[in-house]
Amino acid sequence: MLRFLLQRLALIALMLLVLSGLVFFLVQLLPGDLATNILGSQATPEQYAAMRAKLGLDQPVWVRYFTWLGDFLRGEWGHSVSADQPVRDLVLTRFGNTLRLAGVALAILIPSAIVAGVLAGLNEGKWIDKIISVGGATLTVIPEFVSGIILMIVFAVWLRWFPISATAPSDADFWTTVRHLILPSLPVVFVSFGYIAKMARSGTIEVLEAPYIRTATFKGLTRRQIVLRHVLRNALPPTISLSLLQASFIMGGLVVVEQLFTYPGLGKLLLDASTSHDVPTLEAAVLLAGIIVMVMTLLADLTLALLDPRVRVGG
Amino acid sequence: MTHAPVAISVENLAVAYVRKGRILPVLQDISFSVRPGEALAIVGESGCGKSTLAASILGVLPGNAQITYGTIRVAGLDTTTAGFEELRAVRGTKIAMVSQEPGGALNPSMTIGKQVAEAVLATRGCSATEARARALELLTRVAIREPQNVARRYPHQLSGGQQQRVLIAMAVAGDPSVLVLDEPTTGLDATVEAEVVELIGRLRRETGAAIIFISHNLRLVSRVCERMAIFYAGRLIEIGPSAEVIANTAHPYTNALLSCLPSPSHDKFANPVAPIQGEVPRPGELPPGCVFSPRCRFATDACTSAQPSLEAVEGTADHRAACYYPEKAEGSVTSIPIERGPASADDDYVLELEHISKRFRNLVVCDDISFKIKRGETLGLVGESGSGKSTLARCIAGLTLPDSGIIRLNGKDLSLRIERRSMASVRAVQMVFQSPENTLNPSFSVRAILGRAISRLAQKAVSPDRLEKLAENVRLPQVFLDRRPRQLSGGQKQRVAIARAFAGQPELVLCDEPVSALDTSVQAGILYLLTRLQNEERVSYLFISHDLGVVRYLADRIGVMYLGQMLEIGTSADIFAGPRHPYADALLRASSLDGGETSPLPAAMPDAQVTEQSCRFAARCPRAMATCISAPPPVREGENGHQIRCHLTLEQLCHPGTPTPVSIEA
Numbered sequence: 001m002l003r004f005l006l007q008r009l010a011l012i013a014l015m016l017l018v019l020s021g022l023v024f025f026l027v028q029l030l031p032g033d034l035a036t037n038i039l040g041s042q043a044t045p046e047q048y049a050a051m052r053a054k055l056g057l058d059q060p061v062w063v064r065y066f067t068w069l070g071d072f073l074r075g076e077w078g079h080s081v082s083a084d085q086p087v088r089d090l091v092l093t094r095f096g097n098t099l100r101l102a103g104v105a106l107a108i109l110i111p112s113a114i115v116a117g118v119l120a121g122l123n124e125g126k127w128i129d130k131i132i133s134v135g136g137a138t139l140t141v142i143p144e145f146v147s148g149i150i151l152m153i154v155f156a157v158w159l160r161w162f163p164i165s166a167t168a169p170s171d172a173d174f175w176t177t178v179r180h181l182i183l184p185s186l187p188v189v190f191v192s193f194g195y196i197a198k199m200a201r202s203g204t205i206e207v208l209e210a211p212y213i214r215t216a217t218f219k220g221l222t223r224r225q226i227v228l229r230h231v232l233r234n235a236l237p238p239t240i241s242l243s244l245l246q247a248s249f250i251m252g253g254l255v256v257v258e259q260l261f262t263y264p265g266l267g268k269l270l271l272d273a274s275t276s277h278d279v280p281t282l283e284a285a286v287l288l289a290g291i292i293v294m295v296m297t298l299l300a301d302l303t304l305a306l307l308d309p310r311v312r313v314g315g
Numbered sequence: 316m317t318h319a320p321v322a323i324s325v326e327n328l329a330v331a332y333v334r335k336g337r338i339l340p341v342l343q344d345i346s347f348s349v350r351p352g353e354a355l356a357i358v359g360e361s362g363c364g365k366s367t368l369a370a371s372i373l374g375v376l377p378g379n380a381q382i383t384y385g386t387i388r389v390a391g392l393d394t395t396t397a398g399f400e401e402l403r404a405v406r407g408t409k410i411a412m413v414s415q416e417p418g419g420a421l422n423p424s425m426t427i428g429k430q431v432a433e434a435v436l437a438t439r440g441c442s443a444t445e446a447r448a449r450a451l452e453l454l455t456r457v458a459i460r461e462p463q464n465v466a467r468r469y470p471h472q473l474s475g476g477q478q479q480r481v482l483i484a485m486a487v488a489g490d491p492s493v494l495v496l497d498e499p500t501t502g503l504d505a506t507v508e509a510e511v512v513e514l515i516g517r518l519r520r521e522t523g524a525a526i527i528f529i530s531h532n533l534r535l536v537s538r539v540c541e542r543m544a545i546f547y548a549g550r551l552i553e554i555g556p557s558a559e560v561i562a563n564t565a566h567p568y569t570n571a572l573l574s575c576l577p578s579p580s581h582d583k584f585a586n587p588v589a590p591i592q593g594e595v596p597r598p599g600e601l602p603p604g605c606v607f608s609p610r611c612r613f614a615t616d617a618c619t620s621a622q623p624s625l626e627a628v629e630g631t632a633d634h635r636a637a638c639y640y641p642e643k644a645e646g647s648v649t650s651i652p653i654e655r656g657p658a659s660a661d662d663d664y665v666l667e668l669e670h671i672s673k674r675f676r677n678l679v680v681c682d683d684i685s686f687k688i689k690r691g692e693t694l695g696l697v698g699e700s701g702s703g704k705s706t707l708a709r710c711i712a713g714l715t716l717p718d719s720g721i722i723r724l725n726g727k728d729l730s731l732r733i734e735r736r737s738m739a740s741v742r743a744v745q746m747v748f749q750s751p752e753n754t755l756n757p758s759f760s761v762r763a764i765l766g767r768a769i770s771r772l773a774q775k776a777v778s779p780d781r782l783e784k785l786a787e788n789v790r791l792p793q794v795f796l797d798r799r800p801r802q803l804s805g806g807q808k809q810r811v812a813i814a815r816a817f818a819g820q821p822e823l824v825l826c827d828e829p830v831s832a833l834d835t836s837v838q839a840g841i842l843y844l845l846t847r848l849q850n851e852e853r854v855s856y857l858f859i860s861h862d863l864g865v866v867r868y869l870a871d872r873i874g875v876m877y878l879g880q881m882l883e884i885g886t887s888a889d890i891f892a893g894p895r896h897p898y899a900d901a902l903l904r905a906s907s908l909d910g911g912e913t914s915p916l917p918a919a920m921p922d923a924q925v926t927e928q929s930c931r932f933a934a935r936c937p938r939a940m941a942t943c944i945s946a947p948p949p950v951r952e953g954e955n956g957h958q959i960r961c962h963l964t965l966e967q968l969c970h971p972g973t974p975t976p977v978s979i980e981a
Contacts, residue, residue: 211419214375218414219485220406220437223399229433233424309424309469 008301012294016287020072023286024065027279033057034081034277055081068280078280082273091269091284098265101166101258102250102292104178105185109250110243113193117200118235122227124205133201136194144187144256151183152261166263184261188253192246199242203235210234237307244303247296251289321388322525323372323410323493324348328385328395330364330371332598338383339598341367342549345385346625349542351492354519354526356536356557358572359546360834361805362595365529368546369497371395372527373412374402389493407438407489415498417478421470427454428466431485438489453484457514475700476507480514487518494524500535502832504699504861508535509905515539531834533572537561542633545569548596548606551625555634565628565636567647568607574648575839577868581650583846588868589650590840594804605638613643653843656850659691664726665823665855666711671720673706673879680706681717682879688823691849693856695870695887697863697902703879704859708825711857712746725822742772745816749828751808755800761786761811762796765818772819789814789844806837810844817848825857830865842869863906867891875899878931885957894968896959898932930962938963 035051036043043051052058056067071078077087113136120132139147156164168180207213208231216230255267262268266285273282305311330342342364349355357365370376372387374394382395390409392401414420422430431450435441441449447466454462457480470478479499486494496515500508516539519526530536536543537557545553545560545568553566564570571591581588593610596602602609604619611618617639628634628641638644666688673681680703688694696704709715711722713733722729724743730736748754755764765785766777775781786796789810800808809829816824826845830838842865849856860866866873866887873890875883875898883896890899930936933943942962951959951968961968 211414211416212422214412214414215420215482215485216422216433217375218373218406218412219434220403220408220489221433222403225433225437229425230422234422237424307424310471 005302008298012291012298015294016290019290020069020283020287021065023283024068024279025061027274027277027282028061030274030277034279037276038081068283072280072283077284080273080278080281082276082278082281087280087284090281091266091288094264094266094269094285095288097263098254098258098267100177101181101185101254101263101265102247104181105188105250105254106247108182108185109189109192109196109246110240112189113196113243114200114236114239116193117197117239118204118232120197121201121204121208121235122231124201124208129201132197136197138194139190140192140194142187142190144191144253145260147190148184148187148257148260151186155183166258166261184257184263187257187260188250191253192243192249196239196243196246200235200239203239204231207231207235237304240307241300241304244296244300248293251293320351321348322351322353322390323527324386324388325368325372326386326388328368328371328387329383330367330376330380331383332380334379334599337599340383340549340601341380341598342371345551347544347551347554349493349525349527351525352519352523353542354528354540356533356540356543357527357529357546358531358533358536358543360531360572360591360595360836362548362597363546364549365546366497367549369412369495369527369529372493372495373406373410407434407491409491410493410495411486411489411491412495413479413482413486413497413499415501417475417482417499418470420482421478423470425469426466427468427470427473427481431466431481431488434485434488449488450484453488454481456487457481457484457518458510459484474507475503476510479503479507479511483511483514483518487522487524490522491524493527494522495527495529497529498531499528500530500532505863506699506861506902506905512539531836532576533561533569533835534576545572548601549598550606550622550637552607552638553634553636554625555628555631555636559631559634563628563631563634564644565634565641566607566638567611567613567644569636570644570647571610572836574650575836577839577842577864579867581868583842583868584653584655584850587650587653587843587846588839589648590843591836612647612649613640615639653847653850656691656853659689661689663690664688665690665692665724666857667721667723667726668711669721669723671707671710671717671722673703673710673715673717679879681710684720684881686874686881686884688855688857690822690855691853692872693849693858693870695866695873696857696859696876697861697866697873697899698876699861701878702876704876705827707876708746708827708857708859711823712744712825713741714746738774742774742819743822744825745772745819745821745823746825746827747809747812747816747829750832751805751812752800754812755808755815757800760797760799761791761803764800764811765796765814768815768818772821774819785814785818788817788848790840804837805833806840809833809837809841813841813844813848817852817854820852821854823855823857825859827859828861829858831860831862838865845869863902875902880931880960881958882932882961883957883959885953885959886955889953889955889957894953894959894965896932896961896968897936897938897963901935901937930960 034055035048035057039047039051056064080087080090083090116132116136120129123129152164155161162183163180166180166184168177213226213230216226254265255271258265258268259271266289270282270285270289273285325348326346328342328345329340331338331340345368347355357368359365367380371382372394374397385395387394390405392405394402428447428450431453432446435446435449436443451462451466454465459465459477459480465473465477473481499515500511503511512535528536528540540557542555543557543560544551545566547568553560553569560569561573564573574589575591577588591610596606605622608614608618623637623639625635625637628636664687669685671681671684684707686694698704706715710717713736716731722731724740729740733741762782765782769775769777769781769785782796783793786793791807791810791814795803795807803811830841833841845856846869848854858866858869870887872884872886874881875896877898883890883899928945928947930943930948933939936943940962948960948962951961951965953959953965959965959968
């Protein structure tokens with residue numbers, strides 16, 4: 001198990017390295033560069049060349065990459081030109097904000113989708129199953145910006161149940177902060193809800209047909225005992241593991257949502273940094289986002305292993 | 316009829332499946348009853364409605380099935396109409412069930428102790444602590460060694476035999492008055508099967524429960540059950556005391572079932588086992604008249620016009636059969652002899668193995684195995700699961716790379732790696748596996764599967780002629796050529812797998828438990844086919860099986876493997892006549908070829924205790940001595956190349972001087 005964990009961590013490090021290189025070189029393909037961004041379109045070619053030299057942009061791209069990489073690994077993440085702030089402070093603050101939003105989204109998504117899916121599976125073919133299955137599929141196809149705008153108009157503007165701003169005042173307590181984050185997290189929840197519910201549903205149906213459910217029935221257990229001790233115990237681990245894999249979808253969805261709700265998170269930072277050619281900021285943000293996705297994937301594998309005795313205990 | 320109380324009574328039961336708006340009858344007009352303490356066997360081939368009967372009794376019929384007529388009474392409750400809560404109240408205490416496939420019938424994510432305790436809690440009001448203690452008692456009662464340890468384990472950490480014992484422990488937790496056993500020994504090794512059957516017999520005497528034992532193996536159930544009911548195509552066609560039914564068979568189908576089990580009176584050439592021609596009709600395709608008439612030699616106009624009712628057999632009190640000509644039943648089967656081909660030359664060896672060894676990490680799976688197989692000869696390989704039989708076959712086929720050793724084919728060295736073997740030698744060594752489900756590609760038709768075998772193995776162009784000839788050779792009707800594997804029955808799939816192996820005129824076919832997953836009636840057909848093909852094609856077989864009855868029937872010579880070692884090898888006649896290794900002796904008694912009482916082996920397979928210095932079998936050997944632990948046994952040489960690896964001399968092996976400490980319960 002330890003060996004498996006170490007291998008996976010080494011693999012994650014390697015993937016992050018490849019990711020950082022990929023981002024660095026891809027940014028070069030974007031039209032314009034940082035010097036034009038700072039100077040604007042009115043600067044003379046001489047001013048422009050001087051600015052490029054000052055920023056180090058006149059050096060070959062691979063030299064710049066390794067310089068950046070060396071600094072980054074030493075902990076010197078550089079200075080964000082577009083935000084005029086140390087990259088590290090900027091990115092970590094934004095990262096914290098995004099974690100809060102993602103946390104609220106997952107806290108709503110995973111329990112509700114699993115409960116709905118299990119309910120649908122236990123009542124296969126009945127009306128409750130049809131509502132959940134069709135409803136889940138419908139929610140999945142609504143893009144985040146569409147559902148986001150509708151939610152905003154209905155719940156924040158008309159009904160005023162939730163604040164329109166995603167950012168709580170800095171002195172707000174925990175529940176107030178959460179209240180501000182509910183509306184922006186819902187579009188992301190909608191997109192993944194159907195998928196997770198479907199997984200939970202098919203997992204439940206599969207387990208219901210397993211011979212050991214018959215054995216449990218023959219023991220004289222009540223329906224409640226059969227469902228709680230035998231069905232859920234076997235249907236949930238794979239579902240929970242799969243829902244953690246949804247983390248990467250959620251990261252993608254957050255970029256849109258944060259933009260829509262002007263929430264200062266990692267997603268919005270990614271977008272801003274790439275449009276302003278702020279490579280050090282972009283790199284740091286991408287690597288953090290990559291770490292989240294990879295760690296969640298690892299967690300998904302680990303949960304499955306820890307919840308299944310056939311993997312945990314061995315033969 | 317007596318007026319003793321009955322534990323369960325089934326009256327005029329009829330069950331049907333509804334498929335695509337059609338009502339297909341699966342069970343018709345079933346009536347029987349079982350008294351407390353009595354055991355009734357339900358016997359028949361797959362598709363005869365046995366499992367539907369069990370599901371009806373237990374009230375768990377699938378949604379598309381319905382009981383169209385009749386009642387089933389258990390403890391005053393009619394299970395055909397009872398709801399979930401009414402049934403739940405009697406489950407465990409009045410009626411319990413042991414299902415087939417013990418592996419799947421246990422919750423994989425719950426410890427054994429918890430699962431058994433749960434059964435205790437569900438059937439009696441007691442505290443969780445008491446339930447745990449009672450669970451341990453139950454595990455002890457079903458003869459599980461180290462119950463404390465086993466209780467902490469998960470199902471996947473137990474052997475098949477242990478899993479089945481746990482299921483039995485859960486079923487008897489609430490002292491049920493009716494216990495239904497659905498093929499409880501299918502898939503288990505012969506020795507483990509004997510142990511489980513013995514356990515069921517013992518529990519029966521202890522509990523006084525009425526037992527319904529479902530099986531396709533007539534002889535097996537006759538050891539435990541005093542009465543048996545034979546089912547065919549959803550009908551009860553014969554019922555009576557087991558001894559009476561076997562000795563004085565009154566229905567041709569029962570006789571056919573009896574004749575397809577290999578027994579010492581059979582000879583694979585002169586008096587081969589007789590497969591039952593044709594197949595069980597599917598629901599909805601029942602013939603007019605007697606359901607068995609299409610497969611019956613004696614069918615007359617009367618038979619094809621009306622189904623005979625269950626009538627008492629003349630001169631008996633409790634023996635009834637649904638046949639117009641019960642007196643003819645015993646002569647209903649004639650076996651078709653196979654003409655014996657020329658004897659194999661003494662030095663014409665197809666396969667020679669020398670010192671084949673294979674380890675998986677610390678586990679020795681094949682330990683210095685050497686033997687030879689002559690052209691046209693069958694070498695049977697027996698031993699329990701885990702003895703290394705399959706690994707050895709895979710080494711010969713090139714599917715597994717042995718650590719060391721020499722394999723010679725027709726006297727020439729054969730590379731251990733399959734990628735270095737010539738096409739001709741790949742063609743010459745073919746394999747037939749246990750489960751044809753997994754051997755045949757489900758997305759190809761039979762025509763495509765066999766066509767590919769012809770083009771690859773026979774290196775010939777695929778023509779309809781060749782395909783049809785190949786199918787004809789294994790007696791596979793032409794209509795099946797265009798079907799996919801899942802549309803075939805188990806026996807038909809195995810015929811396709813055999814045809815595939817024979818496509819390129821092989822010289823050696825490695826058969827790894829080819830009949831273990833099949834019904835006994837289908838098994839007989841495959842055994843007959845294998846004999847005929849061997850005779851026609853002069854092919855040699857390495858035939859792996861845990862069923863000694865089958866091996867005795869088919870094999871010229873037998874090798875007995877235990878924990879990777881060849882304990883004994885010799886001609887079938889010599890091994891069955893004795894002297895033989897104590898392990899071979901135990902296997903023989905477990906399979907009970909002569910129909911007597913079986914006796915289980917003393918203990919389950921030990922994982923440890925075996926050292927390089929001891930005899931592998933010492934830990935379980937009823938005749939073990941001090942030297943068995945301290946020194947590796949010598950090889951004793953008998954007649955006709957008979958070799959026994961044992962500290963006892965041939966003389967001592969012939970005359971069991973010490974009484975065996977194995978307790979055999981009468």
